[in-house]
Amino acid sequence: MATHHVRRCAVLAAAAFALPIALGVAAPAFAESQHSDPFGPACASVPKEGSGSLAGMAKDPVATAASNNPALSTLVTAVKKAGLVDTLNNAKGITVFAPTNAAFAKIPKADLDKILADKAELTKILTYHVVGEKITPKQLTAGTFKTLEGGSLTTAGSGGTFTVNGKAKIVCGDVQTANATVNIIDTVLNPM
Known part of the structure; x- marks a missing residue:
């Protein structure tokens, strides 16, 4: 029994x-x-092989991965000037909204030089581009996320077309690195 x-x-x-x-x-x-495959028109311009490729970026932590992508060299310079390389590389499960070189080029040179020279302001702007959680494409359709800077940003869209704060377009989204999801954007975000 x-x-x-x-x-x-x-x-x-x-x-x-x-x-x-x-x-x-x-x-x-x-x-x-x-995770889904990366999406957006700029994904086609990512190198097909090597450390700057999508597969190569997936092997490295986010700041290192960004340094291997030629379209993100201004962002990498800013991250280094702000002293955030180790912070970003050691973070776990974050999402980075990474402005392209063209996004930084929209800022008048004198203004950009001033920001790059002011570590506190630069840190505030850069940490506004980082969310302390992994954001999936599904969450991008209508999301509000708290940034490491302390403010919040909003996302909207569907399919492969998304905007951040109603202005910046995600041109290559859901790129995976060893410790982060990266959404490459066409405009530098300003903390609210």
């Missing part, structure tokens, strides 16, 4: 575990842990 009780408990435990999976209850958590 005790043997039947043990077997019945084992069968019930197995059914209790299998039933939610069969009903798809556990599936969303698994699906959200998976």
Whole structure:
């Protein structure tokens, strides 16, 4: 009789575990842990191989990965001037909205030089581009996220077309690095 009780408990435990999976209850958590392919028009210009490629960037922490992407050299210079390389490379599960060189070029040179020379202001601007959590493309459709700077930014859109704060366009999104998700944007964001 005790043997039947043990077997019945084992069968019930197995059914209790299998039933939610069969009903798809556990599936969303698994699906959200998976990431989609990068999207956006600028993804086509990312090198196809080497450390600056999408596969190469996935092997390195975010600041190192960005330094291997020629379109992000101004951002990398700014990150170095602000002393944020180690902070970004050691963070876990963050999302970085990374302005391209063309985004920085929209800022008048005198203004950009002034920002690059002011470490406190530069740090404020750069940390406004970082969210302390992994943001999926699904969350970008209508999201509000707290930044490391302390403010918040908003995202909107669908498919492969998203904006940040209603102004910056994500030109290559959901790029994975060893410790971060990167959304490359066409405009430098200003803390609110």
